[in-house]
Amino acid sequence: MFEYVLSAFTPLNIALALAGVAAGTIIGSIPGLTATMAVAVLVPITFSMPADSALILMGAIYTGAIYGGAYAAILLNTPGTPSAIATTFDGYPMARRGDGDLAVSVACLSSVVGGIVGAIALLLLAPPLAEAALAFGPVEYFWLAIFGLSLIAALSTGDFLKGVIAACFGLLISMIGISETSAEVRFTFGSQTLLGGIEIVSALIGLYCIPVLIDLVATPARHLEMPEKGRGFRLPEAFGKLMLNKFNVLRSSVIGTLVGALPGAGGSIAGLVAYSEARRTGKGDEKYGEGNPGGIVATESANNATVGGGFIPTLVLGIPGTPPDAVILGALLVQGVKTGPTLFAEGANIVYTFIFGLLLATILMLPVGLMIGRFAYGAIVRSPKAVLVPVVAFMTVIGTFAIRNSISDIAIMVVLGIIGWIATKRGFSVSPIVLGLILGRIAEQGFVQGWTIGDAVGNLWGQFFGRPLSLVIIAMTLVSFLYPFLPQIKRLVMRSNPNPVIERDPAPMSAVLRDGISFLIFGAVALVVVVESASLNPDAAVFPRTIAMGMLVFVAAALIKLVLTRDVIEETAEGSVVRRIAVPTIMLGGVALISTLGFGVAGLLMGVALMFVAQHGRASPQFWLTLTAGVVITILVFTFGFRNLLAVPLPAGWFL
Amino acid sequence: MIRKTLFAAIGVAALGLAGMSANAEEFPSKSVDYVIPFGPGGESDITARFQQSFFKDKFGQELVVSYKPGGGGAVGWSQLNSMAGDGHSIMGINLPHIIVKPRQGDVGFQTDDITAVYMFHYTPDAIVVNADSDLKSLQDLIDYAKAYPKQLTFSGSGKGTANHLAQIIFDQKAGIETTYVAFKGTGASVTALLGNQVSAQWGYTTVGAKQGDKVRLLAVAMEERHPAFPDVPTFKELGFDMVSGAYRGIAVPSSTPEDIRQKLSGMIAEINADPAFQKQMLEGGFAMMDIGYGADLDAWMAARTEDYVAAAKSAGIID
Incomplete structure (x- = not known):
């Protein structure tokens, strides 16, 4: 074993691991730039390297990118990668109250622990874990997705019915495009833009980040509280939070490793499952969802554990555990390394060298991550809004484009952002929508495949409810669904207090009307789906129709409840309406100009316009000059970097 | 900075012009x-x-x-x-x-x-089974499918794809009725096979190359045997005219x-x-x-x- 450590820790490999982690962290911190893309760009460079060094470099980038996703999640409420979705739940509230630096440090420590646990599992348990992962069939993936949906109860802010309706909406929009299991075109209404479906990362950016930008410009208040001077990394404090969560971090790392080892699940589900468990058993002063560091600990340790976990099926079975693994698999084949059953037996050298390299990269992530995290925090906290808004808006646009080089994805992203903003204000939080969007396709595929198999062997019931693993997941789902209602159930059973719910005053008629209209809109969406489903083949129709029917029932229940109780949960929007409307309008305008003016010019126009929208009060010409220079230079650097370093084919139009 | 930017911009514009006037001799003039x-x-x-x-x-x-x-x-x-x-x-x-x-x-x-x-x-179509499967030959598979109509399940990548069409065509040629389960991509379809979620897979010769001893190819849809699998018969040899x-x-x-x-x-x-x-x-x-x-x-x-x-x-x- 020791000789592998030596061959892993050559100066070249150490340098590659360090550079890889740093580059990965930066790439992952930009919303839209995913680990998959970071690794894909690197592949040609690795052709001229020895295979083990190439693997270490790609593994390091991958690890760094998964961690880097935490920055945007904490500081901008935008998961930089899908793995960091649950990081936003507590990370952003922490940043809002001025603890962003602590949150970033907690994320770094947790990521390192998770990464180490995952890598050790890869080292010691890879072959048995890979075999175990194969026991996961279509039905288990279906139930796993349903388990993920059980988080709705916890994530809906105050109103469970609204959360369920939002989740149904997310499930339905995940069905748009060509169905994977039936090859049928669904819910595109003749539009070719929608053919490829809603791309998940760009939807995340839209739903989470655009509402933040819209609210940011409305008032002159700072984005995040300024920290006191000289607090440093707050490392001892962060370490204390981690110790407080020592069971949480271990449990989440194990969850991350196991979910990572399932091909077809991935970091986003690992993070959500770990968060759900942490929340259920949660301790600490703050509530989960309102800035409890335990939420960050759970998500970040779980998603970094998926790196090691995901390599298990990749190396043992030759089946990629996560999308970045798929790219790495391709690069390995070109190198002449055959992954699959024979690798651990015949190619042991390269495997063990790589695993120690991955461990090294994970440990290096501690200093590198803390330093880059501190820089990111400082940059976001100190930037005036007039810089922050245009730069972040441009990042969302270019990042969304880069995912699959599509201009229409940017427009979809902004539109989803508007929907997300309105939904949030009406008390439907965006997280259930995202949950539905991510889990919808997994649930549908598992369901249709499980149904086809069960139907063929004439045992549908056994297929869905007779497999031991399925039963375990179903039990976990029930616990997770019912847990938030435990106090109510207890009261019902004890009958001690017949009417314990805190009574809110009946809302004014206008608010009731607003809520009524939003329910009717969701109801209309469900109706359209039911009608459209009639012309689809049964495989393509069964899932969306079932969801839409359920959604209609929930909408009806919500309407009845509304009329009876006049209980309305909504958020008020303070500040300038005009500025708010200006943000998505300018962004859509910029998108429309891209193909004629080129990405750079359209981006610059959009950036400068947003700068004026975001600036409140008068400022000196000098201030404007520095501001403009800052925004223009950043946008140009990004444009050139994406085009020339990352080889993203940004449309050049006339000029840039 | 601005100067550099300007130069770079001119460079990009020049490249664009070069692209427009590109002719075959100079091609490829860039990546x-x-x-x-x-x-x-x-x-x-x-x-x-x-x-x-x-x-x-x-x-x-x-x-x-x-x-x-x-x-x-x-x-x-x-x-x-x-x-x-x-x-x-x-x-x-x-x-x-x-x-x-x-x-x-x-x-x-x-x-x-x-x-x-x-x-x-x-990538030639091939029927793939697990190494420990009871289906040792194409004839075994046909016999099983005839004895238990519809119960033999195949995983495959997508619908209306090469795998799916191969399943349909072979069912017709062999006079059997099997069930096709569509997965997202070959990777997921192989996972289902390895995990015994399905009886067999309509895959490609590449699956055999990647999975080695874990799987067995029953037949390949080529004119002649694949050099990497000299022991695996073609459908043609076995009496089914399938090259796809x-x-x-x-x-x-x-x-x-x-x-x-x-x-x-x-x-x-x-x-x-x-x-x-x-x-x-x-x-x-x-x-x-x-x-x-x-x-x-x-x-x-x-x-x-x-x-x-x-x-x-x-x-x-x-x-």
């Missing part, structure tokens, strides 16, 4: 964007990656692989003709996808919209000039002729083919179209 209309890790990606290193060695420019997944390839192909037609933008194409998809509904492109310049390999698979090639936007199309075709042919490239491909379980730009390719495409449309019609996939 070539190679768009794969699928995600990473599949057969299309891996063979593109194989080509990548040879391209750079032979022609001195980078071949930059990027992914444009969505709609089983439709997102990429529907945008093919809006890309720059100077030869520096090319896209991978797959059969039967480009023939079957546009006939299933409006997917944003027609088969005729795609200007193919070269077909460079295919997923064919992969390269297309250019329709605005690409004739001489550049021809030059590109020659370049891909040159890579295909390299023994080192062939060795890599064959070891990976792929099968080589060489159909270059021109009348040959048109004729081949027409013949495939006829076959696939007939098969898909009889299967009820298209009207």
Whole structure:
């Protein structure tokens, strides 16, 4: 074993691991730039390297990118990668109250622990874990997705019915495009833009980040509280939070490793499952969802554990555990390394060298991550809004484009952002929508495949409810669904207090009307789906129709409840309406100009316009000059970097 | 900074102009964007990656692989003709996808919209079972399917795809009735096979190359046996006239000039002729083919179209 450590820790490999982690962290911190893309760009460079060094470099980038996703999640409420979705739940509230630096440090420590646990599992348990992962069939993936949906109860802010309706909406929009299991075109209404479906990362950016930008410009208040001077990394404090969560971090790392080892699940589900468990058993002063560091600990340790976990099926079975693994698999084949059953037996050298390299990269992530995290925090906290808004808006646009080089994805992203903003204000939080969007396709595929198999062997019931693993997941789902209602159930059973719910005053008629209209809109969406489903083949129709029917029932229940109780949960929007409307309008305008003016010019126009929208009060010409220079230079650097370093084919139009 | 930016901007503009006036002699004058209309890790990606290193060695420019997944390839192909037609933008194409998809509904492109310049390999269809499966031969499988109609389940990648069409055609030829379960990509379909979620897989020879001793190929849909699997019979040997698979090639936007199309075709042919490239491909379980730009390719495409449309019609996939 020791000789592998030596061959892993050559100066070249150490340098590659360090550079890889740093580059990965930066790439992952930009919303839209995913680990998959970071690794894909690197592949040609690795052709001229020895295979083990190439693997270490790609593994390091991958690890760094998964961690880097935490920055945007904490500081901008935008998961930089899908793995960091649950990081936003507590990370952003922490940043809002001025603890962003602590949150970033907690994320770094947790990521390192998770990464180490995952890598050790890869080292010691890879072959048995890979075999175990194969026991996961279509039905288990279906139930796993349903388990993920059980988080709705916890994530809906105050109103469970609204959360369920939002989740149904997310499930339905995940069905748009060509169905994977039936090859049928669904819910595109003749539009070719929608053919490829809603791309998940760009939807995340839209739903989470655009509402933040819209609210940011409305008032002159700072984005995040300024920290006191000289607090440093707050490392001892962060370490204390981690110790407080020592069971949480271990449990989440194990969850991350196991979910990572399932091909077809991935970091986003690992993070959500770990968060759900942490929340259920949660301790600490703050509530989960309102800035409890335990939420960050759970998500970040779980998603970094998926790196090691995901390599298990990749190396043992030759089946990629996560999308970045798929790219790495391709690069390995070109190198002449055959992954699959024979690798651990015949190619042991390269495997063990790589695993120690991955461990090294994970440990290096501690200093590198803390330093880059501190820089990111400082940059976001100190930037005036007039810089922050245009730069972040441009990042969302270019990042969304880069995912699959599509201009229409940017427009979809902004539109989803508007929907997300309105939904949030009406008390439907965006997280259930995202949950539905991510889990919808997994649930549908598992369901249709499980149904086809069960139907063929004439045992549908056994297929869905007779497999031991399925039963375990179903039990976990029930616990997770019912847990938030435990106090109510207890009261019902004890009958001690017949009417314990805190009574809110009946809302004014206008608010009731607003809520009524939003329910009717969701109801209309469900109706359209039911009608459209009639012309689809049964495989393509069964899932969306079932969801839409359920959604209609929930909408009806919500309407009845509304009329009876006049209980309305909504958020008020303070500040300038005009500025708010200006943000998505300018962004859509910029998108429309891209193909004629080129990405750079359209981006610059959009950036400068947003700068004026975001600036409140008068400022000196000098201030404007520095501001403009800052925004223009950043946008140009990004444009050139994406085009020339990352080889993203940004449309050049006339000029840039 | 601003100065540098300006220079860079002028440089980019100059390159753009050069691109417009590109002719075949200077091609390729910069890196070539190679768009794969699928995600990473599949057969299309891996063979593109194989080509990548040879391209750079032979022609001195980078071949930059990027992914444009969505709609089983439709997102990429529907945008093919809006890309720059100077030869520096090319896209991978797959059969039967480009023939079957546009006939299933409006997917944003027609088969005729795609200007193919070269077909460079295919992955022959194969029936794959787990190494410990009771199905030792194709005859075992047919016997089982006859004894238990519909109960024999096949995993495969997608619907209306090579795997799916192969299942339908073989069912007809063998007079059996089996159940096809569509998975997202070959990886997921292999996972289902390895986990015993299905009885067998309609896959490719590449699955056998990757999984080694874990799986057994019952038959391959080739004219002659694959050099990597000398012991595996062809369907033809066993009395079923089936030579099929997923064919992969390269297309250019329709605005690409004739001489550049021809030059590109020659370049891909040159890579295909390299023994080192062939060795890599064959070891990976792929099968080589060489159909270059021109009348040959048109004729081949027409013949495939006829076959696939007939098969898909009889299967009820298209009207």
